[in-house]
Amino acid sequence: MPATIRYLTHPQVLIEPNKDVRKWSLNQAGFDRVAALAARPGALIGTGRVISSPEIKALETAAPLARALGLELETRPRMHENDRSATGFLPPEEFETVADQFFAAPDDSARGWETANQAQRRIVTEIQTCLATPGDGDVLFVGHGAVGTLLFCALSRIGIDRRYDQGPGGGGNWFEFDLQHQRPLQGWQPMEALMNQG
Template sequence: MTLFLVRHGRSLIDPERPASEWDLDPAGFDAVWELRGSGRLPARAAWFCSPEPKAQQTAQLLTDGDVGIVDELREHERAAGLLDDFPDRVRAAFAEPAEPAAPGWEPLDATRERLLPAVRRILDVHGDDDVVMVGHGTAWTLLVAALTGREPDLVRWASLGMPDVIEVPAALR
């Protein structure tokens, strides 16, 4: 069984709203459809998704099957507004996970505390099945580190496309 963590497609950025409310940018649909046809995702799998609109819309473009919406799969919570130093703030969040890296940001420890148990429950229920989860780059980077016992791969985080896929084989978890 492999866990496929899909980062959502390109967001339609609205600096007046929190990123958790952003939709998928229609200009990025082609990249999502390209991923669907690429063979990088399993033909048969249990599908789950973050409740955020951009993630749900990505999942709808990737599969015709049922997708379970799981609240705990949402991204690291961040207040509205764009930060010029966003990548540096995310790196600071990983360096000091017990502290908010910016006003209105959730500490990454809190993100991990809600994300990891939910993912473990899903994986326990689906045993030997492939599982696809559609969500977010920071949450997936944190999750991969927690599942594998490795340090968060911030180089990988910085290079994630929209959309993109991280595979976590059962042997690594």
């Protein structure tokens, strides 16, 4: 039975406006942060499973960590980021406006996006499905900021609110919860805080 479950978001990405966002890669800063964490496998000692979203940027985060831990990477299609394909790439300022709408009106579709309530049900169900499978050790989920925030809100038993997102900086943050109580044990922390634990 896993003692600790962690949800880690991918770090900084290379923004390519003409490419499907789901196929974006990490940028050099993102790769460097992942490499630094992978070089400290003691930071995630006790981890028995690494489970990732299928999006490229998440896989580029999860795969090096799984290798460093000597684990086979599991991929779960329904762990993807909130579906924003209706708009595709949006310039940063416009994106932030639509993201605010996404969180502020969870039942409504912002410009055709998957609603926040739909995305929350999806990520919570997928996490619970994974945790229902017996395993030894801790579990590391690797995913995305928006659905990570929705998961955090659900586990905290609070309404959906962007105030609880991972904040600025381009990602690469995590929180943890225990299997029994399934409540966050702390707020978002940078992945470097995991290195300090190791």
